Amino acid sequence: MTAKNAFYAQSGGVTAVINASACGVIETARKHSDKIANVYAGRNGIIGALTEDLIDTNQESAEDIAALKTTPSGAFGSCRYKLKSLEDNKREYERLIEVFKAHNIGYFFYNGGGDSADTCFKVSQLSEKMGFPVQAIHVPKTVDNDLPITDNCPGFGSVAKYIAVSTLEASYDVRSMAKTSTKIFVIEVMGRHAGWIAAAGALVEDYGIPVVTLFPEVEFDQAKFLAAVDAKVKEFGYCTVVVSEGCHWPDGKFLAEQGTRDDFGHAQLGGAAPVVANIIKDALGYKFHWAVADYLQRAARHLASKSDVEQAYALGEAAVNMALEGHNSIMPSVVRESSSPYKWSIGMAPLSEVANVEKMMPMEYISEDGFGITDGCKEYLYPLIQGEAYPEYDDNGMPRYVTMKGIAVPRKLADFEV
């Protein structure tokens, strides 16, 4: 077997641990340099493949590649770009093959969520449909935790840990102040379609915090919500509200799209948190504070979950090993062996069963009143936030995050418009 090159790309919204998967892919490939000569990383994801903008990872030092394990974001750049079907967009697939041929690429590692699994599946069929031999392996990643088959998705555990811890800390703060000041704290978290991240915030109930959680899976019922919040304030003196950005009214309109306008009549793009806080203030009069965590949550490598980091790395490593075993059109997955103690292994899922399948949060994970989570949900979540995996810090007190040199592989082809 002659050594071929591998292509690796990051896709969609990045996470605190997607670079740990990149680290797993590159370090494992380097152990098999007789079979994988180089890993070419797409600059800005699949766009780098289409435009022949490939980063030569062999020019990155072993230290810098190792540091990817503790660096958040997508070190090679990511993109939101979904390939259409082969029938609708033959031009782009032909270009991919042209680039793969020009650079002797035989392995395609695509690190992303649901859309990327679909793209990866299409690339995996190039062998058969267009007669080009490429093995396409999907490396799962998404804070949305919505990929099927795998127990969870790398990136989710770290967001979950950050949101659970931050919600606990802010709730302690409100508890301190509630006697004469703030009684309501609202934190908005990511999750437009699924309440996985909001569920992590709801974990603080186990730590004595009165919390009301608003999931995208449950239509917003204002009267019931206000009653729940008021009951908590009357009992505890304060209340924390975790609201998913996907929380919506019965007509499907997001709370965040409240139609707010500024003095000039411009539509104002707001968050769900200020809307919820104002609903409480108007009806109950309680003083509030609100936070919108936004990118802080998915970039928070400083508080990554150890199990998440380990799985992100292991899945990158497994992707390369599975490719070397000759597999195509698959995704390494996390298999939960037991929850307590948490034991997991690596499985293998066919991409045909992953692409275009969205795993929602089971309704039995949401408590009967719709404002909390069940014991089953807690049993699922805690293992994913277990352990800490801190980055190193420099003498200034800042984390040592790495930036790739990012040297491009010399181009061989004509320009291509994306």
Added chain:
Amino acid sequence: MTAKNAFYAQSGGVTAVINASACGVIETARKHSDKIANVYAGRNGIIGALTEDLIDTNQESAEDIAALKTTPSGAFGSCRYKLKSLEDNKREYERLIEVFKAHNIGYFFYNGGGDSADTCFKVSQLSEKMGFPVQAIHVPKTVDNDLPITDNCPGFGSVAKYIAVSTLEASYDVRSMAKTSTKIFVIEVMGRHAGWIAAAGALVEDYGIPVVTLFPEVEFDQAKFLAAVDAKVKEFGYCTVVVSEGCHWPDGKFLAEQGTRDDFGHAQLGGAAPVVANIIKDALGYKFHWAVADYLQRAARHLASKSDVEQAYALGEAAVNMALEGHNSIMPSVVRESSSPYKWSIGMAPLSEVANVEKMMPMEYISEDGFGITDGCKEYLYPLIQGEAYPEYDDNGMPRYVTMKGIAVPRKLADFEV
């Protein structure tokens, strides 16, 4: 010298390390139980003294008191309640003396910011003005970093570290996505009057991040701001904006008070971040994300600065030692001996020079264009965010934060209305 009791209270907005000062006070008092029999903590600050709602800290275990060092928020409850002058409010001072007498309290430790220093100063004059012997010592605390004389205020260093690290992480995220998606990230930070916390966000410039910072000290100049942001995007492909909640227009109106209204015409209490993000979007068309850190920043014990935690503890310890040496009407302070390496010692400031003096950020710490910080500012800030001081985590993956038993000292007096 017969053993007296001490009164300790937390005041104003709480921080990630105010409990470390409480720990310093209580652990040091316990070492001198021949002189200080018990530390009575005011439940919800000074209100606890007025209502005779005192927490018996002798009933808290040594382990729980030690755990205060790694627990954010105010473990005894805080309040926003400022005593008027002795002339205007003799009733409350007489009540304080009544409570102190009833519970044999000879020491008054007040842990707070500027307003609390003023209250503490007034209490320190009770000896002279009302003939009651009490030694009043102020323990500094405020994320606003605006107390005079002391090099910095416990609480600030940890917020600064959290904001610097979080801004760096989110900027890495935006950098990854900027090719096809988000190009602007706006983070709103605390600081209504002073830009100390915003300045911490501006530190990311040293780490290669294009950042434009909006301080309360600099009037918002929309055209100049948009030009600065656009230049960064054109050069780097993206731009991070750190905006202080106190950022305001030339007429003094806060950006956060943009006059936004919902569909029903209700005034909407928004943040400065969405306003800034929309200004950029309207003028330049760039896709944006924004975050409002709010309480997450001042409660973030999970990422406290080690030097901050050590100083918070040391100042609590020093307060007790100074009291035992017979001092009254003073505040232990941090004295910077050198910046590199950072060396500090404990000083002593007279409360007459602390009360009602606000230390602003020096204008020479702000760069000439008004959107960044100078080397002098960086030299001041880095030592304050140096080192990590992580809490312990439990088996679930959550931090071990302590909640006090909070057992009340039996009351001896009649009710009192506050």
